[in-house]
Structure formats: C-alpha cells, structure tokens
Amino acid sequence: MGRFMKKILLLFIILAALVVPGVRLQSESAAAAAVPRRVEISAKRFAFDPAAITLKKGEPVVLVLKSSDVPHGLRFRELGVELKVSKGGTGQVQFTPNKVGDFVGHCIVFCGEGHGTMALTLHVVG
Amino acid sequence: MKSAICVVLAAVSLCVCGCKATPPGGAEVRTMWSAKHHMLVGNKKQKNPIATTAESIADGKEAFGHYCAACHGLDGQNTGVPFASRMSPPVPLLTAKEVQEYTDGQLKWVIDNGIWPSGMPGSKGILSDDEIWSIVVYLRHLPPAGSVGEPEMYSH
Numbered sequence: 714m715g716r717f718m719k720k721i722l723l724l725f726i727i728l729a730a731l732v733v734p735g736v737r738l739q740s741e742s743a744a745a746a747a748v749p750r751r752v753e754i755s756a757k758r759f760a761f762d763p764a765a766i767t768l769k770k771g772e773p774v775v776l777v778l779k780s781s782d783v784p785h786g787l788r789f790r791e792l793g794v795e796l797k798v799s800k801g802g803t804g805q806v807q808f809t810p811n812k813v814g815d816f817v818g819h820c821i822v823f824c825g826e827g828h829g830t831m832a833l834t835l836h837v838v839g
Numbered sequence: 840m841k842s843a844i845c846v847v848l849a850a851v852s853l854c855v856c857g858c859k860a861t862p863p864g865g866a867e868v869r870t871m872w873s874a875k876h877h878m879l880v881g882n883k884k885q886k887n888p889i890a891t892t893a894e895s896i897a898d899g900k901e902a903f904g905h906y907c908a909a910c911h912g913l914d915g916q917n918t919g920v921p922f923a924s925r926m927s928p929p930v931p932l933l934t935a936k937e938v939q940e941y942t943d944g945q946l947k948w949v950i951d952n953g954i955w956p957s958g959m960p961g962s963k964g965i966l967s968d969d970e971i972w973s974i975v976v977y978l979r980h981l982p983p984a985g986s987v988g989e990p991e992m993y994s995h
Contacts, residue, residue, distance in 0.1 A: 790889070790969060819967035821898075823905035829967040 749773035749807055756785040756798065756820070759827030767836040768810050777805045786821035789835060797822055810837040872937060876945070880954075885944030889972045891979070899977025900987075902970040906962065908990045915981045919989025926958050934981050946975045 749772075755762040756778055768774055778787055778798050786797040792812075798804040820831035863871070889895050904913055910920060915933035917923035923930040931938055941949065950971045953961035962971065988994075 788969070819969050821901075821970075823902070826965055829962070829964045829970065832967070 749775045751775045751777060753777045753779065754787070754833065755779050755781060756787070756831075757781040758783065758825055759820075759831045761787070761820075761831065761833040764832070765834045765836065767838060770810050770813050770837050770839050773807060773809045775805055775807045777803065779803045783824050784822045785824055785831075787818050787833065788821045789816045789818040791816050792835070794818070795821065810835070813837050813839045875954075876940065880941065880945045880948055882944040882948035883942050885942075885947065887943040887947075887972050887975055889969070889976055891976050895973050895976045896980050898970075899973035899975070902966060903974050903977050904990075906966060907974065909992065910958075913987045913990060914984055915978060916984040918985045918987075919993050921993060928957055930958075932984075933978055934984075938978075943975050943979075946978060947971055950974060 750768075752766055752768075752774060754766075754776060757780070776787070776794070776796070778785070778796055780798045780800060780802055782801070784798060784800050784802075786795070788795040792808065792810060794806055794808050796804045796806040814837055816835045816837065818833045818835065820828055824831070900913075903911075903915070907915075910917075910923070910930055911933060912918040912920050912923075917930055917932065920930065933939075938946075949959065950966070951961055951963040953959045966974070
C-alpha cells in the first residue's frame with residue numbers, strides 16, 4: 714500500500730470515528746425528545762401531591778392525575794391544559810410548555826369546602 | 840299620674856312603631872345603595888383577569904351551577920329556588936341593575952366575602968380565584984330567565 718493510500722485510509726478512519734458517535738448522540742436525543750416526561754400527581758381533598766412541579770420549556774410532558782377519593786380536575790388556564798378524573802380514577806394529559814414562568818392550576822370539579830384552595834404550581838424554566 | 844301614663848303610652852307607641860317591619864322607602868334604598876357601592880363593598884378598581892370568551896362564560900356557568908345555583912338558580916334569576924322570595928331580604932335577581940352596577944372587582948369582592956347580614960355567604964377558599972373570576976364573566980352574560988332549567992337538587 715502506497716503512502717498516499719495509507720493517508721487516505723487514516724483520514725477515513727478519523728472521519729468515521731468522529732461521525733459515528735455524533736450520529737448515535739443525535740439518535741439518542743431524538744429518542745429522548747420523542748418520549749415525553751411522565752409526572753404522576755395525586756389528588757385528594759383538598760390538595761395535590763406534589764403541590765409544585767418544575768418543567769422545562771419545550772419539553773413534552775404527560776401529567777397523570779390520580780384521584781384517591783372524589784372526582785377532581787386540574788386546569789392551567791394560561792397553558793390551555795385541562796383534565797378531569799372520576800371518583801378514584803386516573804386521567805392524563807400531554808402538552809409541551811411553550812412559555813417560561815409560574816403557572817397555578819386549580820381543581821375544576823367542585824369537591825367540597827376546601828375546593829378553592831386546591832392548587833398546583835408549575836414552574837416552567839428555560 | 841296622668842302625665843306618667845301619657846309618657847309610658849308614648850314610649851310604648853314609639854317602641855311598637857319603631858319595631859314595625861316595613862319595606863324600605865326610597866331614601867333608605869338610595870342610602871344603602873350608595874353605602875354598598877361606594878363604601879362597604881371594596882375592590883372597585885380590580886379588573887377581571889379572565890377575558891370574556893365562549894369558554895370562560897361556560898367555565899363560569901359550570902362553577903356557578905356547582906355552588907351558587909342552590910340559592911340563585913342556574914340562570915342567576917332564582918328559577919326553581921323555592922325559598923328565594925322568603926329570604927329576608929329576598930334573593931336578588933342577578934340581572935338587576937343594583938347587582939349589575941357593581942364593577943367586576945366588586946362582584947369578586949362580594950363572592951369572596953359575602954354580604955352580611957343578607958344571607959349571602961363568603962366563598963373565598965371554597966371556590967378558587969379562577970372560578971370566581973369566571974363566575975363574574977358569567978354574571979355579565981346571564982341567560983334569559985328560565986332558559987337553563989332548575990337546579991337538580993330541587994327537581995327530584
């Protein structure tokens with residue numbers, strides 16, 4: 714093999730070594746972007762648990778709401794997100810936060826005397 | 840002795856007349872309207888953060904139907920509420936000028952704090968701010984009286 718061919722081969726190996734991990738990294742991040750983050754929330758008279766969640770702007774998320782007693786609901790008016798669950802039931806909603814800030818969601822199914830205090834805060838960071 | 844009897848009779852007459860319950864006169868109504876609108880009911884300048892849309896009206900209607908309808912009917916005009924006229928004072932029609940002349944902020948205040956001693960309870964903590972503001976939107980767009988039926992609790 715001539716010196717020229719050796720150089721070509723070396724160059725090819727270097728390029729391949731650079732390109733392959735890059736492709737793998739890209740496909741991993743694409744896969745991560747395709748699978749939304751799943752956050753489980755428990756709803757019980759008269760609180761959500763957790764009461765605060767931090768999300769990333771642009772990152773898809775699935776909020777899973779589980780009622781441990783009566784029917785409940787959750788609405789973030791500013792984000793256009795809403796779901797309701799039946800007595801002891803589970804519901805979910807997927808969305809992608811498109812703005813940064815603190816958003817307070819409330820129970821939207823009347824559930825008793827403390828219904829108005831039942832809130833959950835989403836901290837959406839950039 | 841005669842003068843003593845006269846004094847007692849006069850005092851009794853005054854007491855009896857003073858205790859007699861009659862509907863308020865025009866001056867009393869105007870005085871109370873002015874006191875409520877300018878002094879007693881606060882939050883006059885706060886604006887409703889919820890825009891009026893078909894959705895927010897529907898949200899307000901739903902929240903109103905869960906809670907306020909027990910006394911005000913689904914339409915805010917007492918339809919189907921059996922005791923509305925027996926309350927003292929009677930439950931007002933929410934379409935009435937005396938109600939609609941409150942600002943949005945004042946309506947929020949009334950729902951939050953109630954009006955003592957009218958029988959209107961405060962709802963702060965029972966309803967969320969979001970619901971109360973959406974109810975204020977609904978109050979500005981009440982349907983015609985009787986057009987949305989009666990509260991379920993009174994129709995069974």
